[in-house]
Amino acid sequence: MLEVSNIRVSYRRVPALQGVSFSLKEGEVVSIVGGNGNGKSTTLRAIAGLNPLDEGTITFKGRDLAGMPAHERVRQGLVLVPEGRRLFPRLSVEQNLRLGAFTRDKQADIRDGLDFAYQTFPVLSERRRQQAGTLSGGEQQMLAICRGLMSKPELLMLDEPSWGVAPKLVTRILETIRDIAKRGITILLVEQNVHRALEIADRAYVIQTGRIVMEGSGKELLANDQIRQAYLGI
Amino acid sequence: MTHLTMTMLAQTIVSGLMIGLIYALIAVGLTLIFGVMDIVNFAHGEFLMLGMYASFWGASLFFLDPLFTLPLTALMLFAVGVLVYRLVIRRILAAPMLSQIFATFGMMILLRGLAQFLWKPDHRTVPHALVEGKITLFGLQLGTPQLTASLGAVLVTGGLWWFLNRTRLGTALEATSIDREAATLMGINSERMFALAWGIGAACAGIAGALLSTYFPIFPEVGADFILVAFVVVVLGGFGSVAGAFWAGIIVGEVEVLGGFFVGPAYKNALVLSLFLLVLLFRPRGLMGKA
Numbered sequence: 001m002l003e004v005s006n007i008r009v010s011y012r013r014v015p016a017l018q019g020v021s022f023s024l025k026e027g028e029v030v031s032i033v034g035g036n037g038n039g040k041s042t043t044l045r046a047i048a049g050l051n052p053l054d055e056g057t058i059t060f061k062g063r064d065l066a067g068m069p070a071h072e073r074v075r076q077g078l079v080l081v082p083e084g085r086r087l088f089p090r091l092s093v094e095q096n097l098r099l100g101a102f103t104r105d106k107q108a109d110i111r112d113g114l115d116f117a118y119q120t121f122p123v124l125s126e127r128r129r130q131q132a133g134t135l136s137g138g139e140q141q142m143l144a145i146c147r148g149l150m151s152k153p154e155l156l157m158l159d160e161p162s163w164g165v166a167p168k169l170v171t172r173i174l175e176t177i178r179d180i181a182k183r184g185i186t187i188l189l190v191e192q193n194v195h196r197a198l199e200i201a202d203r204a205y206v207i208q209t210g211r212i213v214m215e216g217s218g219k220e221l222l223a224n225d226q227i228r229q230a231y232l233g234i
Numbered sequence: 235m236t237h238l239t240m241t242m243l244a245q246t247i248v249s250g251l252m253i254g255l256i257y258a259l260i261a262v263g264l265t266l267i268f269g270v271m272d273i274v275n276f277a278h279g280e281f282l283m284l285g286m287y288a289s290f291w292g293a294s295l296f297f298l299d300p301l302f303t304l305p306l307t308a309l310m311l312f313a314v315g316v317l318v319y320r321l322v323i324r325r326i327l328a329a330p331m332l333s334q335i336f337a338t339f340g341m342m343i344l345l346r347g348l349a350q351f352l353w354k355p356d357h358r359t360v361p362h363a364l365v366e367g368k369i370t371l372f373g374l375q376l377g378t379p380q381l382t383a384s385l386g387a388v389l390v391t392g393g394l395w396w397f398l399n400r401t402r403l404g405t406a407l408e409a410t411s412i413d414r415e416a417a418t419l420m421g422i423n424s425e426r427m428f429a430l431a432w433g434i435g436a437a438c439a440g441i442a443g444a445l446l447s448t449y450f451p452i453f454p455e456v457g458a459d460f461i462l463v464a465f466v467v468v469v470l471g472g473f474g475s476v477a478g479a480f481w482a483g484i485i486v487g488e489v490e491v492l493g494g495f496f497v498g499p500a501y502k503n504a505l506v507l508s509l510f511l512l513v514l515l516f517r518p519r520g521l522m523g524k525a
Contacts, residue, residue: 048419050415050418050419069423070418070419071418071420071421071422071423071424072421072423074419074420074421075421079419080419082415082416082419086413086415086416086419087416088408088409088412088413088416089412090412091405091408091409091412095405098402098405099405099406099409099417099420099422100420102402102406102420102421102422103420103421147420151420151421
């Protein structure tokens with residue numbers, strides 16, 4: 001479904017990604033793990049079209065994304081829930097959700113998305129008229145994920161969904177991500193919380209200083225000695 | 235206070251409200267453009283001037299009243315706004331702020347110069363306006379054109395607020411003004427939103443021009459009388475806030491007219507600009523601006 005091959009991205013001439021390649025099959029949950037500043041977010045931003053490529057190609061559903069603007073990629077079914085959530089704080093919860101469905105014209109699709117959000121997280125329904133900026137960190141993350149689902153994506157990319165979320169809610173959010181995957185949506189997850197990310201992933205990649213250094217199934221990597229020492233502190 | 239002075243005071247307050255609503259309409263366009271893309275449009279007064287001339291020519295060449303041609307004027311100015319965005323602003327989106335200032339400032343001079351060249355510097359008035367004279371309401375004498383204009387301004391400003399808060403396209407415009415990149419991730423094409431903001435902003439100024447044209451002289455530099463006040467309104471209301479600009483417009487109108495009443499008409503600009511300085515000193519983000 002997604003094929004990233006040898007992409008290089010730099011910020012003001014400082015290289016951030018130095019030839020990253022990986023692929024995703026339809027229906028998979030794939031995690032990219034690694035420490036802060038190793039290029040996890042940059043990878044997702046490049047796929048979403050927010051950062052231009054210096055080199056390499058990204059193909060989605062067999063189509064080269066070169067030259068396709070970021071807003072058009074959403075229409076193609078490629079959605080990023082960005083780092084830090086990036087909600088519209090002074091708009092209401094429901095306005096945020098409806099904006100997620102900006103590319104959808106059918107009222108029924110929008111209704112579906114709202115129903116999913118409000119059934120999965122009833123707290124969002126209770127606060128639908130409240131400004132998004134007044135929600136707690138966990139609630140904001142729930143809203144961000146649901147907003148991302150509003151456009152009916154085929155591939156949902158999540159950047160640090162556990163960031164700023166209370167530990168109890170992290171479990172709840174990761175469970176939801178699994179549920180979303182069960183509905184047939186392919187997931188690409190980036191996390192600093194390596195243990196959690198490997199637990200829920202079918203496959204995972206380890207990224208270090210802008211390069212993929214290891215790959216394997218979530219279970220394999222969890223059992224790998226190097227990973228255990230470097231990231232899990234065991 | 236005698237009955238006479240009470241009536242005069244009430245009359246003054248209502249005049250302040252009427253002109254304030256026009257200021258608000260001019261300022262919402264300006265603040266909308268700024269809010270969405272952080273560019274100050276110095277040529278905003280010239281959009282107003284174009285709206286006035288459109289009404290004037292409609293009335294003197296085709297004998298159509300400015301109120302009648304108003305939708306057309308609005309559409310025309312919308313097109314002018316979009317065109318200005320496409321031809322000029324789009325090229326300077328990533329340019330330093332100084333370039334952006336000079337680009338819109340240059341446009342102001344160009345449009346004024348063109349108006350002088352094409353339509354002469356004379357003061358003109360719309361012949362045989364549909365609404366004229368005065369009516370008496372609750373013992374107050376109100377100019378019918380002024381009253382009509384202020385009602386029109388309320389309708390348009392209210393309509394714009396409704397559009398931004400209650401419609402899909404309007405919320406997308408709001409979202410772009412809050413966080414451009416996040417809006418892109420919703421599938422919103424920010425360039426189209428920029429063009430829309432310029433179109434709507436220019437249309438607001440054009441409508442204000444059409445409404446003013448029945449009782450205000452029309453000349454190439456007329457924008458200068460209004461742009462200064464519009465800036466004060468935008469700052470007082472809070473950069474980028476449409477609701478803020480609405481209330482601030484009324485406040486500025488009242489300060490101007492009441493100041494003229496109590497202190498003397500010669501000081502009205504001094505009072506408005508003092509208000510401007512006070513806002514900058516004590517509440518730089520304005521009444522309803524983003525923190």
